[in-house]
Amino acid sequence: MTLRAGVLGLGVMGRHHSRVLNELEGVEFKGVYDPSDAVPSHIEGKPVVRDLDTFLDMGFDYCVVAAPTIYHLEIGTMLASRGIHALIEKPVASTSEAANELRDLFTAAGLVGGVGHIERYNPALQSARQRIQDGLLGDIYQVTTRRQGPFPGRIADVGVIKDLATHDIDLTAWVTQQEYVSINARTTFRSGREHEDMVLAIGTLSKGTIVSHTVNWLTPFKERTTIITGEHGSLVADTLTADLTYFENGVRHHQWDDISQFRGVSEGDVTRFALDKKEPLRAEHEAFRDAVLSGDTSAIVTLAQGAAVVATAEKFVADGLEHRLTTP
Structure with missing residues (x-):
């Protein structure tokens, strides 16, 4: 099964995530969401979409959230509501309250949520x-x-x-x-x-x-x-x-x-x-891809663990x- 994946946020980490996803076996990298006009229109040959709803309508199995931390809860909530698994860059949220809310949202939806603690x-x-x-x-x-x-x-x-x-x-x-x-x-x-x-x-x-x-x-x-x-x-x-x-x-x-x-x-x-x-980032992506496919989260940093860190x-x-x- 090939998983459809995208990235939200085209900063430094967003570019690295895009590169790895574009090369990752078993994954179709479909594009990036970033509202800024300062970023390019394409990355790794895939479109950079400025509107979030338009981006999510492209259809994804999972997404990487590499936007600024203050937006993690808002974006994570939208992904959970659409049934999209998410790998969220660390820290998982700005506050422990927001981190716990994300944890509960993904658990209730039966979705895999991970945190990008790359170390x-x-x-x-x-x-x-x-x-x-x-x-x-x-x-x-x-x-x-x-x-x-x-x-x-x-x-x-x-x-x-x-x-x-x-x-x-x-x-x-x-x-x-x-x-x-x-x-x-x-x-x-x-x-x-x-x-x-x-x-x-x-x-x-x-x-x-x-x-x-x-x-x-x-x-x-x-x-x-x-x-x-x-x-x-x-x-x-x-x-x-x-x-x-x-x-x-x-x-x-x-x-x-x-x-x-x-x-x-x-x-x-x-x-x-x-x-x-x-490469640690590639190993992280392989672990998250496998968790989405199998439901086994033992090899990823879970949202509960990420919330405890915050x-x-x-x-x-x-x-x-x-x-x-x-x-x-």
Whole structure:
């Protein structure tokens, strides 16, 4: 069966989604909706339609929502009312209330709804999750993420927490299979925008793992690093290069009783894993296509999971505002 698919929104991500859909096996890419006169009339040889109703009348099995976050609820509601499955870019909605409404709409309609948390499909993180499940690290003590780089001019409707830190919130919960139970955050507003542009966040997960996230738009270099530390060693994932390295705890025997009582660690072997580096966006689309065909949503980020990420992000935003320093 060939699925008919389209994209709503022709920004940076909309163009990437269009490219992948146009090449995706088992999918007929029919076109894009974008009301702006500033975008081209065609993409990947398919029409860019300016009117939403006209676009939806073209007939779709599923669509990708790559419009600004503030429009996700409105567009998602229209798709659900027409019986169209949807892959919605992250964050799934501007507020947890809107995210929950989308979740309930698609559930009631019996439709597959997914969220574009693309980091789940990064080969380094997928391999890390599998190795953790296989017991490589033993108990997980800590997850540290660093996601920083220059300001992207395309983001105007949310701050760095909902735009970028949502990646780290989702991947941390997914890799560890735990939920956030406590959070604290410090944020800054250095660029003069309405929303925060830098966050230092810490938290605790449901099995006692501690986490920290450093996320900002104010660093003149790009970094995407996840460090997962457990009782047997650490996994370091660079999601820019999709590399995964394992630093194993070494074993050293001490004659001195006082030292031998200290349960510390020492440096051991270092292993850089060879991974099959499939493009994460393509893997995400393949998973969503298969979910639409089979109804099995185990390989996608569900709307319920996306809503939980937004709720956690809102707690980080609120805590950051509560502790915001003001100049007299």
